[in-house]
Amino acid sequence: MDWREFTKLHALLEAYYPVIYKLFEVIPVGRAGLLFHYDSGHPEKTPLVLSAHQDVVEPGALELWKKEPFSGAYEDGIIWGRGTTDCKHLFLAEMEAVEAAFSDGFRPSYDLYIALGYSEEIYTISGEDGGRLLKEALAARGVHQIVLFDEGGSVTTDDKGHRIAHVGLGDKSQIVYELYKDGTGGHSSVPGLHTDMGALARCIVALEDHPRPYKLTDLSRGQLKGMAKLETGDKQRIFSDPDRYWDEVCELARQDARLDALLHTTICVTMAQGAQQPNVIPAHVSATISARVLPGETGDEILAYIQQHLTGGIQVRRVSGIDPVNEDTPDSEEFRLVEQTIHDVYGDDVIVMPELMLFATDSRYYKDIARHIFLFSGYEQDDTWGPMHGVNERIPAAALPGSRNFFRRLMENYNA
Structure with missing residues (x-):
């Protein structure tokens, strides 16, 4: 692991998101974790945590890539590179949504956190785990009963034309x-x-x-x-x-x-x-x-x-590895708020499907302090996306605003 790459990434985040760095407390966690906290002055309200990881898997066979996997090449409306779909797209959407909302004067009546891990994909020699350390940092501050969003499903269209929002309420x-x-x-x-x-x-x-x-x-x-x-x-x-x-x-x-x-x-x-x-x-x-x-x-x-x-x-x-977290339930006010937000952004024709995610996420570390965990990335996905963890991973630039809009609307609906 080249930790210098995280240092460069964090410098870019500070340059690109000045409002977040001005209005939020920025708490370094572990070797490369970042925890951002907006203090609303209302600790009695349920905090909202937007989570993602910064690290990516290795690129595999370089000779099979059409574009250099760490170039971020942009061509014909497509962004190429390792991590574009897992999950640079998510943590940047979360940052973009928060930066835009706060730039426009939005101030939530609840505490808001952004939790960025660094060892979801890779295994550190020391056994250090960014997701666990972020959870411990929140717990040490007395934060509990959070509503957490982490990587998960997206909006897809099946072969019969149904548009489906796959919202994870548990993962293996x-x-x-x-x-x-x-x-x-x-x-x-x-x-x-x-x-x-x-x-x-x-x-x-x-x-x-x-x-x-x-x-x-x-x-x-x-x-x-x-x-x-x-x-x-x-x-x-x-x-x-x-x-x-x-x-x-x-x-x-x-x-x-x-x-x-x-x-x-x-x-x-x-x-x-x-x-x-x-x-x-x-x-x-x-x-x-x-x-x-x-x-x-x-x-x-x-x-x-x-x-x-x-x-x-x-x-x-x-x-x-740790044991799986108990499944959440769609029978909650918070799930109905997620459903409403999806319809606000993507239309009432979208079918919201509660699901068990087949892959593991960092969300499992938060089970002791979480009231609800939702695994949903907020994107609409089609066959122009490249394979997650595969050769020629890529994402269409046109998909990027959807997730940003979802998380901004989520923050606003959560505030209502």
């Missing part, structure tokens, strides 16, 4: 495990009948052959019922009553990776390591698991499940 937590075995190693000319790498491979296959069972949470059940209104034929019937047609739901999930991920904790091996050259039997073999844990389950529960399928002396340890 990423917990990382390592499978490993230590041996003596040796020369690849005398491997014997079995190797530690072979034992590791058999365990990986066993985990893939024994996925966690499907189950419905309150949020996924409601999400399927919401999806039924957008479907026709058998899918409409099945999703309208997923408990009654559970076997058919499961059969559909086996054919659809996104539906599969919605219904259970996934256990995915993403990295493996052995020897550094082909003629060496490694003394240490390992594989890394990214488990996406369903709300209502725990990391220890998944650890025990993995252990059930290990043979040949392979062991497992939990590396990182």
Whole structure:
């Protein structure tokens, strides 16, 4: 990690958002976190926290990019670069909305915070976590019962022409495990009948052959019922009553990776390591698991499940991650305010869909001080966007005002 890049970014923020830096207290947190606080003088009112992260994933194969991934190249109405959709677009929309509103004289009757983390995507060697430190900074100031917005869904249009606002009311937590075995190693000319790498491979296959069972949470059940209104034929019937047609739901999930991920904790091996050259039997073999844990389950529960399928002396340890946060509910005044704001900005034809987000966010760190957590980025998204975390990540410039307008209107509606 080159921490100098955060220093340069923070200098740009101070130059671009002078009103925020004048009217807000700016609190450095950890190595590169920023917490902005506007003190309304009304601590009895529920604070609003706009959250995002500054860091991005690595660019991958540079030769496959059409534009240099850190250039921010602008061409034909498109902005190219790593992080344009995850989630520079969000934190800049939040900053733009606040700067514009306060420049026009807006002063909320509630305390307003902007919380910018720096280790949502990457893992620091020290284990330092910006999201956790930001939450601790708020708690140390006596801030509690917040309403938090963080990265999440957007407004999309399906193949039937429905415009849908995907509002996350929960997310699956990423917990990382390592499978490993230590041996003596040796020369690849005398491997014997079995190797530690072979034992590791058999365990990986066993985990893939024994996925966690499907189950419905309150949020996924409601999400399927919401999806039924957008479907026709058998899918409409099945999703309208997923408990009654559970076997058919499961059969559909086996054919659809996104539906599969919605219904259970996934256990995915993403990295493996052995020897550094082909003629060496490694003394240490390992594989890394990214488990996406369903709300209502725990990391220890998944650890025990993995252990059930290990043979040949392979062991497992939990590396990182915290248990998922309990799902929020759409039955709240705050959710209705979000719904109203989406309609104000994008029109009454937009269908607001409460959802379980399949990826993890920093929002999980705030569960102890949050009254409600909403995972919604405020954008309208189409197929001109490049892939998040993928090669040629990009965003159309025309999409940018939408999120800014959403957060500005949100602040105004929250003030009413």
